[in-house]
Amino acid sequence: MTGEIGGRWQRAATRLNAAVDDALGIAVIIAGHPLVALYDENPDAFGQVLTTLRELSVSSPPPGVRFKSGDKVEIPSLSLVTSVREPPFTRSGQLVIPIK
Numbered sequence: 001m002t003g004e005i006g007g008r009w010q011r012a013a014t015r016l017n018a019a020v021d022d023a024l025g026i027a028v029i030i031a032g033h034p035l036v037a038l039y040d041e042n043p044d045a046f047g048q049v050l051t052t053l054r055e056l057s058v059s060s061p062p063p064g065v066r067f068k069s070g071d072k073v074e075i076p077s078l079s080l081v082t083s084v085r086e087p088p089f090t091r092s093g094q095l096v097i098p099i100k
Helices: 002-024
Strands: 026-030 033-043 052-058 072-075 080-083 089-091 094-099
Touching: none
Parallel strands: none
Antiparallel strands: 026 033, 026 072, 033 052, 052 094, 072 080, 089 094
């Protein structure tokens, strides 16, 4: 019974991630891999100078691919070409990719 509930929960979470990606996601290319990601900007609360921290959240990263600092990031809809700022990490099931 517990496995059945866990399976339904996982399927629901997958459908929710797909709906959020469809509604809010933007096309990005990271290290040559096209993805859909959520783009976010926040002020650096700990910085000595006012700076903005940017990151991409990916719910379906390509299997077997590991992004690293310095990888090229292209966001055509924002006319932005930048790079991965620091190693990506997982938060709440999403791959978070800090970018410059």
